[in-house]
Amino acid sequence: MSEGRARVVAWIGREILPHEADLRAWLRRAFATAGDVDDIVQETYCRLAGLSHVDHIGEPRAYLFQAARSVALEQLRRARVVRIDTVTEIDALNIELDEPSPERIAGGRRELERVRRLIAALPDRCRRIFEMRKIEGLPQREIARRMGVTENVVENESVRGLRAILAALAEGETEETAAARRPSTHDRTRKRR
Numbered sequence: 090m091s092e093g094r095a096r097v098v099a100w101i102g103r104e105i106l107p108h109e110a111d112l113r114a115w116l117r118r119a120f121a122t123a124g125d126v127d128d129i130v131q132e133t134y135c136r137l138a139g140l141s142h143v144d145h146i147g148e149p150r151a152y153l154f155q156a157a158r159s160v161a162l163e164q165l166r167r168a169r170v171v172r173i174d175t176v177t178e179i180d181a182l183n184i185e186l187d188e189p190s191p192e193r194i195a196g197g198r199r200e201l202e203r204v205r206r207l208i209a210a211l212p213d214r215c216r217r218i219f220e221m222r223k224i225e226g227l228p229q230r231e232i233a234r235r236m237g238v239t240e241n242v243v244e245n246e247s248v249r250g251l252r253a254i255l256a257a258l259a260e261g262e263t264e265e266t267a268a269a270r271r272p273s274t275h276d277r278t279r280k281r282r
Contacts, residue, residue: 097140104149105137111150112157119161129164133157203261207254218243219250 109130116126133156146152208216218236221227222243227235229243236243 093142097138097143100143100149101134101137104143105134105153108150108153112153115154116157116161125161125164129157129160132160136160204254204258207257208250211250211253215246215250215253218246222247223251 112133113126113130116129133153136156137153143149208219211219214236218232221232221235222229229240229247232243233240
């Protein structure tokens with residue numbers, strides 16, 4: 090398997106498969122028989138697997154739904170008899186393809202601010218190297234020249250910064266999960282009564 094093909098297959102597994110249940114539910118609402126749904130999903134996967142690259146896809150879920158919608162519309166056009174309510178339902182179920190929900194936008198902003206705080210908390214040299222390498226996209230050689238250090242130092246500091254940020258993010262998720270499981274003070278007082 091070529092590297093490009095392996096990347097597409099991994100992308101489908103990581104970015105597309107988790108949305109299959111939602112896709113099937115949407116298709117079941119729009120189509121009468123489950124056989125139609127299976128055919129549409131299968132054809133959609135075939136088309137996605139046939140892509141030469143996926144770098145251009147910014148919203149995998151929206152891309153999946155749009156691809157399935159296209160397949161469904163093609164099948165409807167080919168069918169001899171089409172129920173009018175099916176066509177109406179597909180048009181009425183226009184999926185928001187480009188616009189994330191307000192909750193998703195707010196969550197993304199909170200996460201971005203959290204990452205900014207974590208970057209700011211890195212040691213000075215590590216932070217400056219991390220910003221130049223990961224945010225500005227400068228090559229290691231250029232960063233090393235600007236800061237008067239070796240490329241090895243640049244690489245080590247970049248990795249150190251990334252590990253610190255990922256560890257803090259993972260720790261935060263663990264704390265959030267634990268907090269969600271922990272009963273509130275109100276719940277504990279109710280249990281005592």
